[in-house]
Each structure stands twice: as C-alpha cells, then as structure tokens.
Amino acid sequence: MPExxxxxxxxxxxxxxxxxxxxKAVKVHExxxxxxxxxxxxxxxxxxIIKKVWRRAKLLxxxxxEGLYIxxxxxxxxxxxxxxxxxxxxxxxxxxxxxxxxxxxxxTRVEFALTDGSHLYFNDxxxxxxLKLFSKKDLEEFLKNMQYGPEPLEKDFTAEYLFEKIKNRxxxxxxxxxxxxxxxxxxxxxAAEVLFKAGIDPQKKANVLTKIEVKKIYQAxxxxxxLAVKYKGTTADNFAxxxxxxxxxxxxxxxxxxxxxxxxxxxxxxxEIKQAxxxxxxxxxxxx
DNA sequence: CAATCGTCCTGCGGGC
DNA sequence: TGCCCGCAGGACGATT
Numbered sequence: 001m002p003e004x005x006x007x008x009x010x011x012x013x014x015x016x017x018x019x020x021x022x023x024k025a026v027k028v029h030e031x032x033x034x035x036x037x038x039x040x041x042x043x044x045x046x047x048x049i050i051k052k053v054w055r056r057a058k059l060l061x062x063x064x065x066e067g068l069y070i071x072x073x074x075x076x077x078x079x080x081x082x083x084x085x086x087x088x089x090x091x092x093x094x095x096x097x098x099x100x101x102x103x104x105x106x107x108t109r110v111e112f113a114l115t116d117g118s119h120l121y122f123n124d125x126x127x128x129x130x131l132k133l134f135s136k137k138d139l140e141e142f143l144k145n146m147q148y149g150p151e152p153l154e155k156d157f158t159a160e161y162l163f164e165k166i167k168n169r170x171x172x173x174x175x176x177x178x179x180x181x182x183x184x185x186x187x188x189x190x191a192a193e194v195l196f197k198a199g200i201d202p203q204k205k206a207n208v209l210t211k212i213e214v215k216k217i218y219q220a221x222x223x224x225x226x227l228a229v230k231y232k233g234t235t236a237d238n239f240a241x242x243x244x245x246x247x248x249x250x251x252x253x254x255x256x257x258x259x260x261x262x263x264x265x266x267x268x269x270x271x272e273i274k275q276a277x278x279x280x281x282x283x284x285x286x287x288x
Numbered sequence: 289c290a291a292t293c294g295t296c297c298t299g300c301g302g303g304c
Numbered sequence: 305t306g307c308c309c310g311c312a313g314g315a316c317g318a319t320t
Contacts, residue, residue, distance in 0.1 A: 001313070032296095058314075076313050077298080107298095126297040128314070171290070180315080188313070237312080238299095277292080278313070293319080301311085 002074040004152065004185030005228035006239050006247060007055050010080055013242045014053035014062070014120075017082050022049045022115040023064075030109035033124065035132040044068070044133060045112075057148045057184035067136040078122065078129030082242040085117030125238070148184040152221050153229075157183065159211075159218040166206040166214070173209065173217070174202035175276040186221070188278050189234055189256045194220040196255045201287045202280045203273070227252065255281045 002010070026042040028034050034041045048064040055061070060080075062070040072078070081103050103121045104111055110131055112120040122131060134142060149165075150157040165182055166173070176182060177191040186194070195202045197220035200213055209217075233239060233247030236257055240246060254264050259272040263283040272281045 003314095073314080075296090075315080124297095125299070126313090128296060169289090178314085279311095291320085293317105295316090295318105296314105299312095301309105303309090304307090 001076050001187065001189070001237050001239055002078070002233070003058060003187035003190050004055075004225055005190075005231070005249065006233035007058050007060055007074065007185070008229050009232045009241050009247065010074075011053045011055040011060055014060070014080060014082070017084070017118070017242065018050045018062070018114075018120070019052060020049060021118070022047060024113045024115045026113075027111045028109070029104075029111070030124075030127060032127060033109040033122070033130055035130070041133055045070075056143065056151075057146070057180055058187070059146075061139070069134045069136065069139045071132045071134055071139060071142060072122070073130055074124070075126070075128035075130075077125040077238055079124070079238070079240055080242050081121045081123060081240070081244060083119045083121070120242075147181045149180065149182045150184065152183050152185060152225055157218075157222075159215045162218050163209075163211055163214040166209070169206040171206055172203050172275055173200060173206045174280050175278065176206050177217075177221075178278075183221070185225070188280075189236060189253070190221075190224060190228065192256045192280055192282065193224055193254060195287060196282060197224060199287055201284075202275065202282050204288075255283065257281070 023045050026045045028038040028041055031038050048068055051063045051065055053060060053062050058073065060072040083103060103123065105123060107123045107125050108121050109124050110122040166176060169176060174191050174195060177186050177194060178188065194217060198216040200217060228234060228249040231247060231249040231252065232241055234249040234253065235246035236250060255270055258270050259281050261270055262268065263270055263286060266283065266285050268283060268285045270281050271284050272279055
C-alpha cells in the first residue's frame with residue numbers, strides 16, 4: 001500500500017519534525033520488527049541525533065549522526081506516527097479523514113522517546129514491516145543487494161530507459177511496473193492507475209508495446225506520482241501520514257478499488273482480474 | 289527467463 | 305447473530 005507517494009510524504013514530514021532531535025530512549029515491543037537483539041537495538045540508538053529522513057524506492061531511511069541509519073519498510077500496514085510533547089495527533093476531526101489509531105497501541109512495535117518530550121511510534125498491524133539498523137557501509141551494501149531501479153521522478157528515468165528495459169520482456173506490463181528493479185516505488189495502486197491513464201491493457205505483454213505506448217506509460221508514471229505526492233498519497237486501506245492524516249489522492253483514483261463500477265471516461269463496467277496473485281482493475285474499453 | 293506458490297500476519301467482509 | 309473462510313498485499317525464496 002504505501003508506495004512512492006506515501007513513503008515520500010512520511011519521509012518529508014519526518015525530516016520536518018525530527019531534524020536535529022536527540023533520541024532519549026527506544027523501546028522495542030516486537031522483536032521481529034528489528035534486526036538486532038532488542039537491548040542492542042535500543043542501546044545503539046540512545047543519545048543519537050537525527051540529521052534527516054529520506055526515501056529510496058519504498059524504503060525510508062532515518063539518518064543519524066555518526067554514520068548510523070535506520071532503514072524502514074512499511075510493507076502494507078506500517079505507520080510512523082509522531083506525537084509532539086504536549087498534544088495528541090492532530091487528527092482534524094473530519095469524519096472522512098481516517099480512523100485514528102491510538103498511540104501507543106497494541107500495534108505499536110517500536111517507540112522512540114526524544115529528549116524534547118516528543119515521541120515517534122512505529123505501528124504495524126500485520127508485522128510485515130521492519131526497521132533495520134545499519135552502519136553506512138551496511139546500508140550501502142543493503143541498497144546494492146536490493147538492485148533498485150531508477151527513481152521515477154529523477155532525471156535518469158526516461159521513456160527511452162523504460163522502452164529499452166522492457167522491449168524484450170514477454171510478460172504482462174502491469175506486474176512489470178511493480179518490479180522494484182525496473183522502477184523504484186510503484187505498487188499495486190499506482191500501477192493500475194498509470195495503465196488506465198496511458199490507455200494500456202494491463203495484460204498486454206511488454207514486448208509488444210510500441211515506443212509511443214511506452215512513452216504514454218512513462219508520462220503517466222511521472223504525472224500520477226507527482227500529483228499523488230502533492231496530495232500526500234492515497235489512503236485506500238490504513239495509510240496515514242505521521243500526524244494520522246489520510247492521503248487525499250484516493251479522491252483521484254480512477255480504477256483501483258472500483259471493480260464493477262463504471263469507467264469515469266466511457267461509462268462501461270470496470271473489470272477485475274488477477275495478475276501474479278494481485279488484483280488489477282481496468283477498463284476493457286479504454287485500455288487496449 | 290517465466291510462472292506460480294508459499295510465507296509472513298491480522299482485520300475484515302462475504303457467505304451461509 | 306455467529307462462525308468460518310478467504311482475501312488484502314510487498315517482497316523474497318523455492319520450485320517447476
């Protein structure tokens with residue numbers, strides 16, 4: 001669920017609130033969430049100062065002084081929630097906003113107390129998410145092993161790159177767009193949205209796509225991801241930003257989660273299929 | 289190289 | 305009303 005726009009939102013907000021703050025204490029409630037023995041993980045982070053938080057693919061990286069890093073993956077249900085020293089989550093009180101999880105809750109896997117009295121919580125219902133503590137060298141090694149493809153909003157991601165990489169691939173285009181080694185950061189929601197915007201059937205094999213079709217896909221990737229970042233992502237399930245606010249791109253979704261509803265362009269019935277054990281919704285008339 | 293399945297985990301919704 | 309089943313999905317490893 002959290003894909004590039006959601007993770008980007010969390011990274012930039014975390015940088016805003018955590019920059020130059022010092023860790024007072026860490027509590028790990030779920031040992032399997034972290035890559036060290038609980039007491040070691042807690043000890044290594046004590047008194048460390050946070051420099052910034054950034055994103056690579058769907059990975060969040062919290063950078064500390066002295067070359068220490070936490071790489072975090074939210075997987076499906078992970079959330080970072082921030083509570084400043086004197087108030088609760090901002091919430092907002094709009095009923096449509098989101099159901100706010102109480103923090104800490106039974107889903108709080110790791111909590112960070114900062115010396116200014118604020119707290120950061122890593123919540124995760126399904127325990128797929130993780131926090132890995134790395135030295136600079138370990139982080140570089142880890143990222144190298146991941147073999148992430150280019151960032152879709154950076155200059156090295158081009159229509160030509162995309163065409164060259166997929167022109168010989170005899171696989172359906174939709175699951176391919178979710179391959180992190182091809183492009184970093186696209187998941188099930190945005191892959192579906194991109195192909196709708198580009199007017200391409202998700203079942204179409206990559207190696208039959210023309211240069212023009214690939215260019216349409218490329219343009220859809222860039223424009224949709226940019227807009228989704230601007231909207232602070234999509235809350236289709238339980239994504240929230242660090243203040244517990246839902247992402248607004250859900251209002252812009254054209255196909256994801258709209259099985260059997262009518263196409264917003266042509267009015268025909270949207271169809272749901274399974275591809276590589278993932279659901280894909282598309283318009284059989286608009287996407288060919 | 290491609291396709292598929294199992295795994296991790298829990299809440300929720302559909303069906304009866 | 306209540307219970308069971310299966311779905312949701314990011315990413316990796318194993319198998320065919």
